[in-house]
Amino acid sequence: MTGSVTVIVVALAALACSAPERGVRQPARAAGVVTPPTTDTRANPLPETGDWTQPAKDYANTRYSGLASINASNVSRLALVSTFSTSVLRGHEAAPLVVNNTLYVVTPFPDILYAIDLTKPGWPVKWTYKPNPASAAQGVACCDVVNRGATYYDGALYYNTLDDHVVAVDANTGAERWNVKVGDINTGETLTMAPLVAKGKVIVGNSGGELGVRGWIQALDAKTGRTIWKAYATGPDKDVLIGPRFKPFYASDRGTDLGVNTWKGDQWKTGGGGAWGWVSFDPSLNLIYYGTANPGPWNSNQRPGDNKWTSTIFARDIDTGEAVWAYQVSPHDLHDYDAVNENVLLNLPIDGTTRKVLVHPDRDGYMYVIDRTNGQVLSTATFAPVNAVDSINMKTGRPANNPQKHPDLNVTVRDICPAPPGGKDWQPSAYSPRTGLLYVPHNNLCYDAEAVPASYIEGTPYVGMNEKIYAGAGGNGGVFSAWDPVHAREVWSLPERFPVWSGALVTAGDVVFYGTMDGWFKAVDARNGKLLWKAKTASGIVGQPTTFVGPDHKQYVAILIGVGGWAGAIVAGDLDPKDSTAGGGLANAMKDLPKYTTKGGALYVFGLK
Secondary structure, three states: OOOOOOOOOOOOOOOOOEOOOOOOOOEEEEOOOOHHHOOEEEEEOOOOOOOOOOOOOOOOOEEEEEEOOOOOOOOOHHEEEEEOOOOOOOOOOOOOOEEEOOEEEEEEOOOOOEEOOOOOOOEEEEEEEEEOHHHHHHOOOOHHHOOOEEEEOEEEEEEEEOOOOOEEOOOOOOOEEEEEOOHHHHHHEEEEOOOOHHHHHHHOOOOOOOHEEEEEEEEEEEOOEEEEEEEEOOOOHHHHHOOOOOOOOOOOHOOOOOHHHHHHHHHOHHHHHHOOEEEEEEEOOEEEEEOOOOOOOHHHHHOOOOOOOEEEEEEEEOOOOOOOEEEEEOOOOOOOOOOOOOOOOEEEEEEEEEEEEEEEEOOOOEEEEOOOOOEEEEEEEEEEOOOOOOEEOOOOOOOOEEEHHOOEEEEEEEEEEOOOOOOOOOOOOEEEEEOOOEEEEEEEEEEEEEEEEOOOOOOOOOOOOEEEEEEEOOOOOOOEEEEEEOOEEOOOOOOOOOOOOOOOOEEEEOEEEEEEEEEEEEEEEEEOEEEEEEEOOOOOOOOEEEEOOOOOOEEEEEEEEOOOOOOOOOHHHHOOOOOOHHHHHHHHOOOHHHHOOOOOOOOEEEEEO
């Protein structure tokens, strides 16, 4: 999506909670037979503390909680116990954090950080931190002025602001420890991702591929904000931090200065490849894992070659940033598929041997299981409707793109699946070691595409594609499903009217939580997908649910509501539903959303009544 959106204040709607009513729509597919794991399959599992200190819950990106006071047998008794208005009406994509009986919330622009005291009646605000980002950043934000949250580490909250600052805030007092500028909004760079903080390093990456930025990821010193290392996604090996340790599994990812040689001329300098998605960390291997974003421009006719290292999964040494391996998921990305989605780190039995893997649900609609020690693809299977990519060659690792779905210059190519938001976008899945299943919020979207010439002007949209996006087969725009990564198959799925743009949460109580864009917060049975409970909220949900233990020793579930992001721009940005090209074409698929929800911005917390 290109451009920015403007939001006008609208009052919140009323709330209603309910257990599932009779006649509720059943899962699209019946539950399959699953043999639960006998050991914990998470990489480097940690003991459950009752806190939620980082968006993904752990370094493995599982979003799994060991809490079980709320379970499949009593979740129908959930009721609203607290709300808090954030005073911002944009897309709320962050995860509420809880540390030492304090709840922390980060808003979209202007990126306010609230600390809420859970020890006092009414849960009052303990302190507020306002970074006051530059207003001009809103004009270069690609896909709403979102913020995907903060991370707690060693007594501080770390997060990014839209205008390219990284801040460290004292968790007890709200005092600013440091504030460092790492990018330039004048070139189109913004920061929307949630940092990963480990081993004294704050890992952050930039957004802005739709404006022709040069993507990067870097590590800052957690105590001072000083840059320790910085790795670009394009350019010569020395800039990408590719050296003697770099050993990709596939031949097409080997060579010297591929970040230059796979581009025409100097196109790599404006080639995109931001790192605005999720970062995982394996302490046992000392490696971080993340994906880079799309190449610029979207019009692939203007950028011949593989366009490395965009749309690529990297493994890097967290201490030095050195690339250890890389796998380009979408060489010469044709459809804005990126590779920024989460990499869930697991230890799974594959062909009779336990392998250290990462599970990656990509925007191309394929679920990848990859050996995280060397980058070998172990299995692939489609989890969403796909016709743009016929198959993945397991010997070369390269996709076989369908030539009939190649966007061409000034020609409209119809019915390409998935659409640019992918079979799944940034919205993170969750993994349960109890069931062995990955719970995936995703899309059912296809599109028509017409490539058009794009000219690069610093800090302005650099896309070159006209798109019209619409719901795929069945007419539902979204799906929530359970996936068996060992056997590479879907176990059950639930259709949703709109793309499921919220994150997922799964607990030891065998309950999975997720939200919908029309404002329902739902709990389903982790084993079979049966709807157990739902609550109607005041706005559509694009946030990440979390759960925690309060000072009263009771378990709670928290979610930020507030429709927005790319999919919700039609509401948050007052886009014209009659304009099928608005919002990068996604407004066409969401034209009915204003009938079902309105703008909002609030924290909701639920507990057992």
